[in-house]
Amino acid sequence: MSKSDIPLGIDELTHFAERIARLPPADAEWVDALLAEVLRARRHETDLLAMQAASKHAANEHGENLNDQLAQVALDTAEWLRTLWEVGYMGAGSFRSAPRSAFPSIDLDDVRKSSLFARIRQGKHALPFPPPTRNGRPWHDVLDETEATHQVAAEIVRDEDGLALAAIxxxxxxxxVVEETQGNSQFIVQHEGKGPRYRLSLPDSGGAELRREPPALACPLRQQERGGFHSHWLHWQRDDGSTLEVPLRAATWERAVAEAEHWLAMHHPEVYGQVRFVRQDAC
Structure with a gap:
């Protein structure tokens, strides 16, 4: 690169301004105007370079974040498809029983309307068993909302002796139907023998209501602090009276409860949602 191709530094341009003052007045006027225009162009060039550098940095950061987001979407999609295949979540009685030889066709509308996919994208565990359905679609809200009362359309199915067997x-x-608490008006129900139990009210005036029952069982969650960090264990009592200690991958109480509930869903789905966890400090 020749010397004429090398841009002048700001110090050199400033030195020119001092030399212009020594020129004859007729020349100094137009040379000063030319130098002022050069300085404006140089400042504009500097601003453009700074903007380009900032844009490139922001683009790199956005690209990294976007890559992380895309990676998480890919992981969540894999978990969604795995759950569809292994558990069967399509609802309305379809794609529910193994063995399965062909995966169902899934279009964009299925992705947008899938409550299971939305649940996984929110960072929640996919249940190891199909949830109840509402109008043919998985109904996760009825499992997650512990205090809500749901207005539902419902009816009781009885056998020939009048015993309540099931509910639609x-x-x-x-x-x-687990129990009929008030003749023909209130029932304790559970979906397929798994998950929480609910009180179904069928008043004579119509307008059935479904509300989740409070936990009837209690289970200790032990917490121990070491070096400023907490570790947690679930102490589960087996049917034979012995105790199983289950270490939980959790550093906070809230995460420990979530992990304990997930363990119950995996190993004891019949009592999932029916257990209250009691904090105990380890000795």
Whole structure:
């Protein structure tokens, strides 16, 4: 690169301004105007370079974040498809029983309307068993909302002796009647013998209501602090009276409860949602 191709530094341009003052007045006027224009162009060039550098840095950061987001979407999609295949979540009685030889076709509308995919994208565990359905679609809200009362369309199915056997709730016929608490008006129901139990109220005036029952069981969660960090264990009592200690991958109480509930869903789905966890400090 020749010397004429090398841009002048700001110090050199400033030195020119001092030399212009020694020129004859007729020349100094137009040379000063030319130098002022050069300085404006140089400042504009500097601003453009700074903007380009900032844009490039922001683009790199956005690209890294976008890559992380795309990677998480890919992981969540894999978990969604795995759950569809292994558990069967399509609802309305379809794609529910193994063995399966062909995966169902899935289009964009299925992705947008999938409550399971939305649940996984929110960072929640996919249940190891199909949830109840509402009008043919998985109904996760009824599992997650512990205090809500749901207005439902429901009816009781009885045998020839009048014993309540099952309930059809929001078009789902897979609800079991656990107990009839008030003749023909209140029932304790559970979906396929798994998950929380609910009180189904059928008043004579119509307008059935479904509300989750509070936990009837209690289980200790032990917490121990070491070096400023907490570790947690679930102490589960087996049917034979012995105790199983289950270490939980959790550093906070809230995460420990979530992990304990997930363990119950995996190993004891019949009592999932029916257990209250009691904090105990380890000795």
């Amino acid at each position: 709730i929001e078009g789902c016929a897979e609800w079991n």
